[in-house]
Amino acid sequence: MTRKLKENRKVFLIFLLLAVLVAAFIVSLGLGRYPIRIKEILGILGSKFFSVEPFWDSSAEDILFRVRLPRIVLACLVGASLAVAGASYQGIFQNPMASPDILGTSAGASFGAALAIMFFAQRGAIALGAFVSGMISVAFVFLVSRKTKGNRILGLVLSGIMVSSLFTAGVSYLKLVADPADQLPSITYWLMGSLASTSLNDLKFALLPMLIGIVPLFLLRWQINALTMGEEEARTMGVNTKAVRVTVILCATLVTAASVSVSGVIGWVGLVIPHLCRRMVGNNYQYLLPASLVTGALFLLCVDNISRNALSTEIPIGILTAVIGAPFFMYLLTRKEEQY
Amino acid sequence: MSLEVMELSYRYGERKILENISFELQFGQFTCLIGPNGVGKTTLMRCILRLLTDYEGKICIDGKSIKDISAKQLAQQMAYIPQLHTPMFNSSVLDMTIMGTIASLPNFSSPKEKQRKIALQALEKMGLLHLKDRGFMQTSGGERQLTLIARALAQQAKILIMDEATANLDFGNRFRVLEQVKQLTKEGYCIFMTTHHIDEVLLFADKVVALQEGKKIADGRPREVVDEALMRRLYQAEVEMVGAHDGQTQICIPKRGEK
Numbered sequence: 001m002t003r004k005l006k007e008n009r010k011v012f013l014i015f016l017l018l019a020v021l022v023a024a025f026i027v028s029l030g031l032g033r034y035p036i037r038i039k040e041i042l043g044i045l046g047s048k049f050f051s052v053e054p055f056w057d058s059s060a061e062d063i064l065f066r067v068r069l070p071r072i073v074l075a076c077l078v079g080a081s082l083a084v085a086g087a088s089y090q091g092i093f094q095n096p097m098a099s100p101d102i103l104g105t106s107a108g109a110s111f112g113a114a115l116a117i118m119f120f121a122q123r124g125a126i127a128l129g130a131f132v133s134g135m136i137s138v139a140f141v142f143l144v145s146r147k148t149k150g151n152r153i154l155g156l157v158l159s160g161i162m163v164s165s166l167f168t169a170g171v172s173y174l175k176l177v178a179d180p181a182d183q184l185p186s187i188t189y190w191l192m193g194s195l196a197s198t199s200l201n202d203l204k205f206a207l208l209p210m211l212i213g214i215v216p217l218f219l220l221r222w223q224i225n226a227l228t229m230g231e232e233e234a235r236t237m238g239v240n241t242k243a244v245r246v247t248v249i250l251c252a253t254l255v256t257a258a259s260v261s262v263s264g265v266i267g268w269v270g271l272v273i274p275h276l277c278r279r280m281v282g283n284n285y286q287y288l289l290p291a292s293l294v295t296g297a298l299f300l301l302c303v304d305n306i307s308r309n310a311l312s313t314e315i316p317i318g319i320l321t322a323v324i325g326a327p328f329f330m331y332l333l334t335r336k337e338e339q340y
Numbered sequence: 341m342s343l344e345v346m347e348l349s350y351r352y353g354e355r356k357i358l359e360n361i362s363f364e365l366q367f368g369q370f371t372c373l374i375g376p377n378g379v380g381k382t383t384l385m386r387c388i389l390r391l392l393t394d395y396e397g398k399i400c401i402d403g404k405s406i407k408d409i410s411a412k413q414l415a416q417q418m419a420y421i422p423q424l425h426t427p428m429f430n431s432s433v434l435d436m437t438i439m440g441t442i443a444s445l446p447n448f449s450s451p452k453e454k455q456r457k458i459a460l461q462a463l464e465k466m467g468l469l470h471l472k473d474r475g476f477m478q479t480s481g482g483e484r485q486l487t488l489i490a491r492a493l494a495q496q497a498k499i500l501i502m503d504e505a506t507a508n509l510d511f512g513n514r515f516r517v518l519e520q521v522k523q524l525t526k527e528g529y530c531i532f533m534t535t536h537h538i539d540e541v542l543l544f545a546d547k548v549v550a551l552q553e554g555k556k557i558a559d560g561r562p563r564e565v566v567d568e569a570l571m572r573r574l575y576q577a578e579v580e581m582v583g584a585h586d587g588q589t590q591i592c593i594p595k596r597g598e599k
Contacts, residue, residue: 090429091429094428095428096428096429216448219448221450222450222451223442223447225431225435228428228429229427229439230427232386232391232420232422233420233422235391235411236389236391236418236419236420237415237420237439237440237442237443238411238414238415238416238443240411282431282432283429283430284431284432
C-alpha cells in the first residue's frame with residue numbers, strides 16, 4: 001500500500017511539475033516590453049484551433065508567434081535536453097558529477113561550433129561541428145579517466161577539467177584569429193549562451209536531433225538503472241553494457257550538441273537539475289528522467305524570463321544559470337536528506 | 341542438469357592463473373570454492389560468469405558451451421550475487437530487486453506489473469517484504485546481501501554464483517544468509533560460492549573445490565576432503581578438526597602456540 005502511495009507520489013509530482021510548466025509557459029508569453037494579458041494569450045492561442053472573434057491587437061499576435069513563442073519553446077527544449085543529458089551521463093558513468101559541462105561536452109561542442117562559425121557561418125555546419133567535437137571530447141574524457149588511478153569520480157572530473165581546458169584554449173585561439181568585425185562578436189556572444197533572436201527556424205532545426213536523442217534515453221531507463229550498479233553486475237543481468245553505454249553517450253551528446261548549436265553554452269542545468277530531481281523522485285531512472293525533462297524545461301524557461309525582462313538590456317542566459325545554479329548546487333550538496 | 345567446467349586454463353600474459361581445472365556443479369547442490377588469496381578464485385568465477393572469455397577449455401551448462409548462449413539467455417540461467425558494495429545511487433529494496441527482471445525483458449522495455457510481482461515474490465522468499473520501500477543503504481548488511489540474492493532470484497536463474505557473499509557480514513547475518521542459501525539448494529538451485537570461512541563450508545556446503553596456485557587440489561564432500569592436511573597445504577595453518585552437533589558435523593579450529 002505504501003508503495004502504491006509512494007509511486008503515485010512520484011507520478012503525481014511529475015504531473016504537478018508539468019502543470020506548473022504549462023502555466024509558466026502561458027504566463028511567459030505575456031512577459032516582455034510589450035505586455036500581453038493572459039486572456040489575450042489564451043484567445044490568440046485558441047484562435048488557432050477554434051474560431052475566436054479577435055479582441056486583441058494584431059501586433060500582439062505577431063509578437064506572440066514570431067518572437068516569444070519560438071524563444072519560449074526553445075528555452076524549454078534546451079533546458080529539458082541538458083537536464084536529461086546530465087542525468088543520463090551520471091547514470092552510465094556511475095558518477096554524480098557527470099554533466100555536459102564537467103565532462104567537457106559543452107567546451108568541446110563550443111570549440112566545434114566556433115570553428116564552424118569561422119569557416120562556414122552556416123547553421124547546419126555549426127550544429128555538426130558542435131556534435132562531432134562534443135563527441136570527441138566525451139570519448140577523450142572517458143578514455144583518459146579510465147587510465148587514472150584511485151578515486152573514479154575524481155578521475156572523471158579531473159579528466160573533464162583537462163579536456164575542457166584544452167578545448168577552451170582552442171576556442172581562445174580561434175577568437176584571437178577571428179575577424180574582429182563580425183566573427184569575434186558572434187563567437188563571444190554565442191559562447192555566453194543566449195536564446196535571444198530565436199527564430200522558428202532555430203526551433204525546427206533543434207527539435208529533430210533532440211527527439212532522436214531523448215527517445216532512446218527514455219526507452220533505456222532500466223538499462224541505465226542496471227548500469228549504475230557497475231559494468232560487470234549489469235552484464236550478469238543480461239545487459240549489453242557496451243551497446244547501452246555507447247547509445248546513451250551518443251544520444252546524450254547529440255542533445256547537448258543540438259542545444260549548444262542553437263543557444264550557445266548554458267552551464268549548470270545538466271548538473272543541478274538531475275540532482276534536484278534525485279531529491280524529489282529518487283534515483284530510479286523510470287521517474288528521474290521524466291522529472292529531469294520537465295524540471296529542466298521549467299528551470300530554463302524561468303531563467304530566460306529573468307534574462308529578457310530583468311534589465312532593459314538582455315542578460316546572457318549562461319551567466320544567469322551559473323549565478324543561480326552554482327549556489328543552488330552548493331545548497332543541494334550540504335543538505336543531508338536522501339530519496340531513493 | 342549441471343554446469344561443467346572442463347580443462348579450464350587461463351593465462352594473464354605469461355602468468356598462468358588457472359591450470360587445467362575441471363569440476364561439475366550439480367543442481368540442488370551448494371558448492372564452495374576455497375583457497376588462499378590471489379589463487380585465482382575470482383578469475384575462475386569470472387570465467388564461469390563469462391565476464392572473461394579468453395580462457396582455454398570449456399564451460400558448459402547442460403552440455404552447451406556458455407560462449408554459444410546469448411547474454412540474455414545466459415542471464416536467465418545464471419545470476420551473480422556480488423560482494424556487498426555501496427552503489428553510487430541509492431535505490432529502494434524493491435527497485436533493486438526489480439532490476440533482476442530485466443534479464444528476461446526485450447531491449448528498450450521497462451518492467452511492468454508482472455515483473456514487479458516476480459520481484460515481490462523474490463523478496464518474500466528472502467523474508468524482506470516488509471523492507472521493500474526502504475532504501476537499500478538504509479538496511480543492515482545482512483538485509484542488503486539478502487536483497488542482492490532476491491535480485492538474483494528475480495532474474496529467475498537457477499545457477500547462482502556468489503562472490504564471498506558472507507565476507508562483510510556480522511556473525512548472525514552470516515548464518516541467516518547461509519540458511520537461506522541452503523534452503524534455495526533444497527528447491528533445486530545450483531549454488532556456487534567463494535569463501536574464506538571454512539566453518540561455512542563444513543556446516544553448509546554439499547561439495548567443496550579447493551584451489552592452490554591455480555590448480556585444483558581437492559574436490560568432494562567437505563567432510564571427506566577438509567582435514568588438517570588440506571588446511572596446512574592451502575593456508576599454511578595448523579588446525580584441529582573438532583566434532584560438533586553430536587558428531588554429525590565437524591568444524592576446524594586453529595591450534596595455538598605452535599608453528
